[in-house]
Amino acid sequence: MFLNILCKKLKICVNNKQNIFWTLMFxxxxxxxxxxxxxxxxxxYKFEEIKTAVVFDTDDEQVISNAKNVLENISNDGKKLxxxxxxxxxxxxxxxxxxxxxxxxxxxxxxxKLTLDIISNGNASTIQQSIVTGYNQNVTMIEKVASEHxxxxxxxxxxxxxxxxxxxxxxLGGDNKDPFISYFYNLLAMTTLFASMHSLRIGNNTQANMxxxxxxxxxxxxxxxxxxxxxxxxxxxxxxxxxxxxxTFVLFVLRVEFGGDILMIYxxxxxxxxxxxxxxxxxxxxxxFSLDKKEGILVGITLLGCALSGLxxxxxxxxxAEKAPIINKINPSAVISDSYYCLNMFGAGSRYFETVxxxxxxxxxxxxxxxxxxxxxxxxxx
Amino acid sequence: xxxxKTFFKVLSRYKFSMIMYLVIAIAIITIMSGFNSxxxxxxYSVSQGIIVLDNDKSEVSRGLIKYLETINYIYEDSFSxxxxxxxxxxxxxxxxxVIPEGFGAAFLSGTSTPLKIESTxxxxxxxxxxxxxxxxxxxxxxxxxxxxGYSFKEADELSRESLADIxxxxxxxxxxxxxxxxxxxxxxxxxxxxxLLCSAVLPVILRFGTMLINRRTGISSxxxxxxxxxxxxxxxxxxxxxxxxxxxxSSLLSGxxxxxxxxLIAIDVLVFSMTAVMIIIALSSFGINPDAAPxxxxxxxxxxxxxxxxxxxxxxxxxxxxxxxxxLPTYWYSEAINRIKSxxxxxxxxxxxLIQLLFGVMVLVIGLMVGKHNVKKTA
Numbered sequence: 001m002f003l004n005i006l007c008k009k010l011k012i013c014v015n016n017k018q019n020i021f022w023t024l025m026f027x028x029x030x031x032x033x034x035x036x037x038x039x040x041x042x043x044x045y046k047f048e049e050i051k052t053a054v055v056f057d058t059d060d061e062q063v064i065s066n067a068k069n070v071l072e073n074i075s076n077d078g079k080k081l082x083x084x085x086x087x088x089x090x091x092x093x094x095x096x097x098x099x100x101x102x103x104x105x106x107x108x109x110x111x112x113k114l115t116l117d118i119i120s121n122g123n124a125s126t127i128q129q130s131i132v133t134g135y136n137q138n139v140t141m142i143e144k145v146a147s148e149h150x151x152x153x154x155x156x157x158x159x160x161x162x163x164x165x166x167x168x169x170x171x172l173g174g175d176n177k178d179p180f181i182s183y184f185y186n187l188l189a190m191t192t193l194f195a196s197m198h199s200l201r202i203g204n205n206t207q208a209n210m211x212x213x214x215x216x217x218x219x220x221x222x223x224x225x226x227x228x229x230x231x232x233x234x235x236x237x238x239x240x241x242x243x244x245x246x247x248t249f250v251l252f253v254l255r256v257e258f259g260g261d262i263l264m265i266y267x268x269x270x271x272x273x274x275x276x277x278x279x280x281x282x283x284x285x286x287x288x289f290s291l292d293k294k295e296g297i298l299v300g301i302t303l304l305g306c307a308l309s310g311l312x313x314x315x316x317x318x319x320x321a322e323k324a325p326i327i328n329k330i331n332p333s334a335v336i337s338d339s340y341y342c343l344n345m346f347g348a349g350s351r352y353f354e355t356v357x358x359x360x361x362x363x364x365x366x367x368x369x370x371x372x373x374x375x376x377x378x379x380x381x382x
Numbered sequence: 383x384x385x386x387k388t389f390f391k392v393l394s395r396y397k398f399s400m401i402m403y404l405v406i407a408i409a410i411i412t413i414m415s416g417f418n419s420x421x422x423x424x425x426y427s428v429s430q431g432i433i434v435l436d437n438d439k440s441e442v443s444r445g446l447i448k449y450l451e452t453i454n455y456i457y458e459d460s461f462s463x464x465x466x467x468x469x470x471x472x473x474x475x476x477x478x479x480v481i482p483e484g485f486g487a488a489f490l491s492g493t494s495t496p497l498k499i500e501s502t503x504x505x506x507x508x509x510x511x512x513x514x515x516x517x518x519x520x521x522x523x524x525x526x527x528x529x530x531g532y533s534f535k536e537a538d539e540l541s542r543e544s545l546a547d548i549x550x551x552x553x554x555x556x557x558x559x560x561x562x563x564x565x566x567x568x569x570x571x572x573x574x575x576x577x578l579l580c581s582a583v584l585p586v587i588l589r590f591g592t593m594l595i596n597r598r599t600g601i602s603s604x605x606x607x608x609x610x611x612x613x614x615x616x617x618x619x620x621x622x623x624x625x626x627x628x629x630x631x632s633s634l635l636s637g638x639x640x641x642x643x644x645x646l647i648a649i650d651v652l653v654f655s656m657t658a659v660m661i662i663i664a665l666s667s668f669g670i671n672p673d674a675a676p677x678x679x680x681x682x683x684x685x686x687x688x689x690x691x692x693x694x695x696x697x698x699x700x701x702x703x704x705x706x707x708x709x710l711p712t713y714w715y716s717e718a719i720n721r722i723k724s725x726x727x728x729x730x731x732x733x734x735x736l737i738q739l740l741f742g743v744m745v746l747v748i749g750l751m752v753g754k755h756n757v758k759k760t761a
Binding site: 038 | 395396403406409414425428464467468469471472473489494498499500502503504508510511516517523525526529530544545550551552553554555673676678680684687688689694698699700702703
């Protein structure tokens with residue numbers, strides 16, 4: 001009998017094409033738009049030689065030679081910092097103002113010092129400023145040492161000419177360090193939680209006072225719990241299929257690199273779908289509100305959770321981690337997106353398993369809670 | 383009047399989701415209003431977050447940290463490896479610096495092979511390089527001052543003073559871009575507006591358009607035109623209410639109201655609202671099930687916001703995103719805000735406003751045509 005009910009419930013879920021369509025549309029439409037919007041942003045974060053125009057406001061060969069020598073050889077971690085073009089000022093100014101084809105103009109002055117012309121603030125301008133200031137301060141220092149400790153001048157000039165570095169650069173671990181990938185983690189979290197819509201109706205459809213289907217189900221000799229469990233399993237199977245199809249689209253059609261083991265990513269999504277279905281099941285059995293109200297509560301919880309985990313604003317999660325870390329620990333959306341993040345940055349380690357334990361634990365609590373809430377509801381009696 | 387009253391009766395069913403979207407919008411606006419956008423009125427060094435683990439605790443390491451602190455934000459608390467990775471990944475910090483024990487002693491000895499500071503950063507990021515350049519600049523200058531016969535204390539002071547001197551930098555832009563809070567707060571407003579309209583007005587209009595309701599109202603004595611006018615009037619009142627609440631809220635958060643630029647921004651918001659209403663009316667003509675409203679809300683609001691430069695500034699978006707974004711009203715709303723930032727007048731933002739309206743009219747016409755086709759098909 002149970003299998004019979006399960007088949008019927010599965011049919012009902014599959015026939016709810018609108019639910020399936022919209023749940024699937026989240027990763028497909030928004031995933032595509034996210035790929036278009038964020039596809040190239042991380043590349044702009046990467047360091048490239050800063051396009052810089054150098055203009056000589058002096059004819060002093062010594063000054064020109066010193067400036068050229070220093071500016072052309074400035075590097076960090078073996079990478080040259082400046083991409084230099086020697087130009088006349090008018091030409092350089094045109095390039096600077098024409099869509100910032102150069103990021104700044106370094107002018108070499110008669111007194112051997114440099115000035116920097118820029119039109120906007122930013123990392124590139126800050127690096128250029130630190131180069132210009134450093135160069136000028138070396139000139140000032142030479143003048144100061146020459147007047148106060150002339151015997152040390154040779155040593156200072158020798159020190160300036162040496163390219164000593166005090167830094168050993170190290171790279172952050174992890175597979176994909178693009179922070180914009182977290183938008184896809186949150187998108188998947190939203191998809192799995194919106195899959196809860198599949199299980200929301202189970203509660204109302206098993207209560208005689210909530211729907212006609214519920215009244216018919218209660219009139220049958222089958223236990224209410226059988227209907228509920230069958231409905232839960234059917235909803236989970238449909239949600240699982242929808243979520244995994246969405247994930248496949250994001251991973252293989254959009255070619256988004258989630259980072260981490262692919263099998264683990266699919267398993268994580270399966271657990272996340274379970275959490276989503278359990279959430280819908282619990283709210284569906286919560287009280288005797290209308291389906292609209294329950295839907296409102298579910299959408300509210302899901303959306304607020306997704307907003308707090310960074311779906312709209314990526315840095316939200318780290319801000320919450322600083323201000324109220326407990327929210328990130330209990331917010332289902334944050335936990336789901338964190339599980340993908342853990343797989344990417346740390347692999348399947350202890351932090352990842354913490355998220356798995358949370359997902360399984362909360363799913364169990366919500367499912368059992370839902371079953372208990374819908375178990376012994378009594379209606380009018382004589 | 384019955385249609386008008388019923389509109390609000392049905393609307394009350396969506397008050398929970400309206401409050402929820404309003405809370406989300408307020409949370410995002412409040413958090414984002416805490417960040418400054420990049421103005422160019424004068425030069426400033428870009429600040430980075432730096433996590434420092436000082437194993438040396440010498441005067442040299444303290445001097446270096448003190449210097450870095452003048453430009454950047456230093457985190458000196460004890461963090462786990464995972465927390466450090468989180469902070470760098472989410473760009474809260476650009477570098478994790480480990481100053482080794484004995485660094486100060488080696489530095490003071492003037493050795494040609496000094497102990498080095500380990501700097502962990504996201505591979506190849508500009509932010510990471512900026513901090514490393516600042517660090518190297520300070521240490522080299524201090525070391526050279528010491529070679530010139532100065533004590534570390536003197537050299538440290540001289541270096542910090544000289545590196546703080548930014549008089550060599552000239553901001554040559556003819557257009558001064560302001561970076562006040564009002565722009566950040568109002569930039570995010572279309573998201574709030576779209577979500578509130580899609581989650582409140584759209585499902586109510588859709589409910590009126592469902593087959594059974596439509597048939598029932600169709601056989602009533604009230605003419606279809608009167609019914610449509612009542613729905614339009616009720617929608618307009620709700621929309622005006624939403625706009626007033628959002629503008630008031632944003633003005634309070636930004637601490638600015640009734641200034642010339644506030645007026646221009648308010649006009650931009652009003653034009654965008656009109657466009658948003660046209661989008662809602664067009665969507666309601668597609669015969670969508672009202673239960674799909676939450677899904678549509680998210681898809682429309684998020685896609686319009688991401689491609690229109692609401693959450694991520696337009697200049698950061700890729701070429702394709704910018705090209706697509708130009709076909710969306712949110713893009714032109716953001717563009718108008720950017721122009722107001724640069725001090726543009728009403729005539730200079732007029733084309734942005736007209737493009738928004740044009741988009742709305744186009745979508746409305748398409749929607750009405752689809753609606754007419756659907757009615758014919760049903761008949």
